[in-house]
Amino acid sequence: MNRQKSFANDHLETGKLYIVGTPIGNLNEMSPRAVQTLKEVDLIAAEDTRHTRKLLSYFNFSTPLTSFHEHNQESKKREIVEQLLAGKSVAVVSDAGMPAISDPGEVLVDAALQAGISVIPVSGPNAALNALVASGIAAQPFTFIGFLPRQKKERKKELEKWAKIPTTLIFYEAPHRVKQMLQDSFAILGNRQIAIARELTKKHEEWLRGTIEEVLTYVQQTEALGEYCVVIEGASEDTKEEQTNWWDELTIIQHVEHYITDGMDKKAAIRQVADDREIPKREVYQIYHEH
Incomplete structure (x- = not known):
């Protein structure tokens, strides 16, 4: 068991690791506490x-x-933990x-806790x-899933895993994959209610709300720009009975x-x-062209 009194052990020789939330777009969302932490x-x-x-x-x-990023985090975590053990305080931030x-x-959180270092969250946008x-x-x-696998087969397999879950599902998606992600969601989850948002808190923030089919039809006819958050209705009782x-x-x-009819060319369809x-x-090609 690990018991942490975040602000009662300032006399200890080890530093503290702060997990600091930073703005996802609008810099005015940076909290005074986050600014102070990053300064100190x-x-x-x-x-x-x-x-x-x-x-x-x-x-x-x-x-x-x-x-400190996905390509160097395994090696860098040791270096950072050493500094924490030496009494240095460290804040970790992502791009947004x-x-x-x-x-x-x-x-890094796991490594710090294993070393007996206090880990303190500093609230921020999400x-x-x-x-x-x-x-x-x-x-x-709700269930936060994050990014789905890049490969279609693995993406569909992951969606199938959540298809009968009754909680609202939340995904992140890159602009160049959002159309394919929505197509697979339509095929596997059915025509549920959905909301997708891009450029959150920024000047060009945009929302699409409706059924998956309605949103997919719109997205297929427009250029996908910016990072997307995708919120999909959970499975209904009927869905849970039989998908x-x-x-x-x-x-x-x-x-x-x-x-x-939705706008695909024949080959893509x-x-x-x-x-x-x-x-x-x-x-499929043979059956369609025989017709």
Whole structure:
């Protein structure tokens, strides 16, 4: 068991690790406590030192920085823990939002706790919660999943794992993958209520709310820009009883025509139908063209 009295052991020789939330867009969301913490620590471990240096410059201070990202976190965590054990206090920040939420930080927290170092969170913005509370979809209970796998097969497998869960689902998605993610969500989860948000707290903040099919149709006809938060309604009682595919009642030809009507070209529609049904693309092609 680990018992931590965060502010009652200032006499100890070890430093403290602060997990500091930073703005996800609008710099006015930076809290006075976060500013004070970043000013007073001996070192800031930043996902991108260039990005964080701009943040420090905006608030007019220059605490020393060291890089801490997904590619060096295993080696850097030892170096940072050594400094904490030597009495230095360290803050970890990501490029935006709370560290360790789909961002570096988790392995450093674990290493610090294993070394007996106090770990203290400093509240800040979080894109997932911002998206959830303004989505119009039940805010609780919810399940935060983060980024889905990049590969289609693994992405669909992950979605299938959550298909019968009754809680609201929250995802992050990159702009170049959001269309494919929505297609797979439609195929596996069915036509549920959804809200997607991009550029949260920034000048070009935008929301799309509706069914997955409605939002997918819009997204397929527009250019995807900015990082996305995707909030999807949880499984209903009927869904939990028996998960079915929205296209089960369609023939292969109708299935292809559905995607063409949504704006796909013929080749892409055939490929998508093959992926949905997990059959060879050649088979779909032959059936469609014989028709």
